[in-house]
Amino acid sequence: GPNNVSMGELDRIAQNIIKSHLETCQYTTEELQQLAWQTHSYEEVKMFQGKPRDVLWQQCAIQITHAIQYVVEFAKRISGFMELCQNDQILLLKSGCLEVVLVRMCRAFNPLNNTVLFEGKYGGMQMFKALGCDDLVSAVFDFAKSLCALQLTEEEIALFSAAVLISTDRPWLMEPRKVQKLQEKIYFALQHIMQKNHMDEDALAKLISRIPTLSALCTLHTEELQAFQQLHPETVNVLFPPLYKELFN
Amino acid sequence: KHKILHQLLQNSTS
Numbered sequence A: 001g002p003n004n005v006s007m008g009e010l011d012r013i014a015q016n017i018i019k020s021h022l023e024t025c026q027y028t029t030e031e032l033q034q035l036a037w038q039t040h041s042y043e044e045v046k047m048f049q050g051k052p053r054d055v056l057w058q059q060c061a062i063q064i065t066h067a068i069q070y071v072v073e074f075a076k077r078i079s080g081f082m083e084l085c086q087n088d089q090i091l092l093l094k095s096g097c098l099e100v101v102l103v104r105m106c107r108a109f110n111p112l113n114n115t116v117l118f119e120g121k122y123g124g125m126q127m128f129k130a131l132g133c134d135d136l137v138s139a140v141f142d143f144a145k146s147l148c149a150l151q152l153t154e155e156e157i158a159l160f161s162a163a164v165l166i167s168t169d170r171p172w173l174m175e176p177r178k179v180q181k182l183q184e185k186i187y188f189a190l191q192h193i194m195q196k197n198h199m200d201e202d203a204l205a206k207l208i209s210r211i212p213t214l215s216a217l218c219t220l221h222t223e224e225l226q227a228f229q230q231l232h233p234e235t236v237n238v239l240f241p242p243l244y245k246e247l248f249n
Numbered sequence B: 001k002h003k004i005l006h007q008l009l010q011n012s013t014s
Helices: A007-023 A029-033 A042-049 A053-077 A085-106 A127-129 A134-149 A156-166 A176-197 A204-210 A213-231 A233-238 A244-249 B001-008
Strands: A117-118 A120-122
Touching: A007 A053, A007 A156, A007 A176, A029 A053, A029 A085, A042 A120, A042 A127, A053 A085, A053 A127, A053 A156, A053 A213, A053 A233, A053 A244, A053 B001, A085 A117, A085 A134, A085 A156, A085 A213, A085 A244, A127 A134, A134 A213, A156 A176, A176 A204, A176 A233, A213 A233, A213 A244, A244 B001
Parallel strands: none
Antiparallel strands: A117 A120
16 A cells, blocks of 8 residues: 555544544434425425525534534544544634535435425525525535535545545644644545546546535535624624534634 | 523434
């Protein structure tokens, strides 16, 4: 293997991450397949559109927070993550958890009709109109569609999620070398699996090229939250989940 | 500073 990592070790890393991913997904692949064509009716979409802006924001903040709790659990089960110093564990999760949520979201996205699972059924972008941030919503939908186009397997989604989370690009890491070693192994494992699964030799490069978009989406989310908070400070302070505020405020 | 995240990391994996 590359850099003195044996194939046995890469395989162990891959198996651990895939298992961690499958154990911490909100929905199994089977559940998502069963739901895939259950879409919100016209009346249900109208109902979302008719909600006050702050109510829908709160609802989305709760959903995101819920998804993040699963991502924290995913991180904890990755071999080596809990061996990082606590500063770096917190830093990686704080800066990467929403990116992982967005990667995981492609599992619950139907690219054939551009709908996403929200509140039990699938619905399109128009469902989120009342949020008042069409740019962010359409960018998130575009991202999900572009990731779906790569037709990743569950194993690849797992390894890519881990690679996004365990990243040396985050500022203020205390032990960047330790994070780098772990990240390199994850990438080797991802590369190995993708070479096996895809005819397209550039599949990994295409996947990696989505990372800047991920980070741009998170920046946009922070900006939209700040703009929302200026208009609805009470909603954020009183009604938003404490974990959401801790991570994004 | 990151009280809840800290707490989630401390909780034993269920």
